[in-house]
Amino acid sequence: xxxxxxxxxxxxxxxxxxxxxxxxxxxxxxxxxxxxxxxxxxxxxxxxxxxxxxxxxxxxxxxxxxxxxxxxxxxxxxxxxxxxxxxxxxxxxxxxxxxxxxxxxxxxxxxxxxxxxxxxxxxxxxxxxxxxxxxxxxxxxxxxxxxxxxxxxxxxxxxxxxxxxxxxxxxxxxxxxxxxxxxxxxxxxxxxxxxxxxxxxxxxxxxxxxxxxxxxxxxxxxxxxxxxxxxxxxxxxxxxxxxxxx
Ligand SMILES: Nc1nonc1C(=O)N[C@H]1C[C@@H]1c1ccc(S(N)(=O)=O)cc1
Numbered sequence: 001x002x003x004x005x006x007x008x009x010x011x012x013x014x015x016x017x018x019x020x021x022x023x024x025x026x027x028x029x030x031x032x033x034x035x036x037x038x039x040x041x042x043x044x045x046x047x048x049x050x051x052x053x054x055x056x057x058x059x060x061x062x063x064x065x066x067x068x069x070x071x072x073x074x075x076x077x078x079x080x081x082x083x084x085x086x087x088x089x090x091x092x093x094x095x096x097x098x099x100x101x102x103x104x105x106x107x108x109x110x111x112x113x114x115x116x117x118x119x120x121x122x123x124x125x126x127x128x129x130x131x132x133x134x135x136x137x138x139x140x141x142x143x144x145x146x147x148x149x150x151x152x153x154x155x156x157x158x159x160x161x162x163x164x165x166x167x168x169x170x171x172x173x174x175x176x177x178x179x180x181x182x183x184x185x186x187x188x189x190x191x192x193x194x195x196x197x198x199x200x201x202x203x204x205x206x207x208x209x210x211x212x213x214x215x216x217x218x219x220x221x222x223x224x225x226x227x228x229x230x231x232x233x234x235x236x237x238x239x240x241x242x243x244x245x246x
Pocket of ligand 1: 087088090091094113114115117118121131132133134135136137138139140144
């Protein structure tokens with residue numbers, strides 16, 4: 001998978017891509033991350049990339065032409081068609097299902113805004129979809145791009161070792177993850193649930209699924225309805241929730 005990032009701070013994205021799973025995915029040839037700086041395509045002595053908003057108001061808006069030239073340069077760097085994504089608070093909320101869809105593509109082109117955002121004419125002409133990582137305002141889209149790159153990188157086949165498998169991740173089955181425990185069994189903070197020490201993997205799997213169900217119901221009830229639970233699981237959940245101390 002190739003990811004091109006158009007950003008005034010491409011070194012930011014390069015830095016995040018030089019650590020952990022993303023770096024390993026690149027080393028394994030599973031992913032390539034490339035930065036493109038609109039300022040390199042800006043004209044004039046000051047190489048302007050922004051200007052004041054028409055209609056007045058605070059802040060600055062990113063100019064069309066430097067962004068457009070950077071997008072074109074990024075597109076031309078590889079023959080594969082790129083899905084152009086603009087990271088913005090106005091975007092569709094990013095979910096694991098969307099991450100899975102994007103992780104299956106051969107190429108993404110991420111547009112990172114700064115200031116008050118990007119001239120709308122550029123968005124309309126060049127952007128395939130707008131995505132948001134949450135209902136808050138960042139100083140730049142680079143952090144959002146980093147989140148998306150990390151999320152799609154770990155889903156590249158071969159990116160995670162077996163011990164890191166994404167198969168049991170939160171949201172993998174539409175639910176939050178179950179609690180996890182490791183050594184020691186006995187600790188001043190408590191003990192490990194007996195079932196996890198039983199060696200009975202059918203029981204362990206059932207416990208984990210039910211813990212994930214209960215945790216999701218308690219913390220993210222909105223996800224429970226989407227999870228399409230079977231009648232047995234829904235009955236168990238209703239009983240467990242009725243007696244849960246949380
Ligand atoms: N949340 C997010 N998810 O993805 N990107 C996010 C983000 O905050 N990006 C900000 C840099 C860009 C931006 C865009 C628009 C506005 S504005 N004028 O609409 O307030 C403010 C800030």
